[in-house]
Structure formats: C-alpha cells, structure tokens
Amino acid sequence: MVPRQHSERITIDGQDHEVRLGVWVSNQKTRRDKLSEEQVGQLAELGVDWV
Structure with a gap:
C-alpha cells in the first residue's frame, strides 16, 4: 500500500x-x-496484486 501523498526522488x-x-x-x-x-501483464510481472 502506498499512501496517495507519497513521493520518491529519483535521479x-x-x-x-x-x-x-x-x-x-x-x-x-x-x-x-x-x-x-x-x-x-507488466504490472502483474512487477508483483502488483490488484491488477
């Protein structure tokens, strides 16, 4: 679960x-x-369980 307000900083x-x-x-x-x-299919391969 990811809270809606969550952000990640990437480079x-x-x-x-x-x-x-x-x-x-x-x-x-x-x-x-x-x-x-x-x-x-791509989301499922990444382990996303709600697809």
Whole structure:
C-alpha cells in the first residue's frame, strides 16, 4: 500500500526528479478497467496484486 501523498526522488542522467508514486498508483487502480492486457501483464510481472 502506498499512501496517495507519497513521493520518491529519483535521479536520471544526473537530474533529480520527484515522482508522485502515490498518485500514480491511485490513478492506475482507478483506471485499471481501461488498461491494455499488456499493461496489466507488466504490472502483474512487477508483483502488483490488484491488477
């Protein structure tokens, strides 16, 4: 479970980025009926149990 307000700071090519992980997870759960089979499969491979 990821709280909606949770953010992660990541570095890509030497630049810091703030990723709003909680918002992303919440959006994916809300829109899971609209995800393609490929997207659902990728999330399942990552261990996401709600797909």
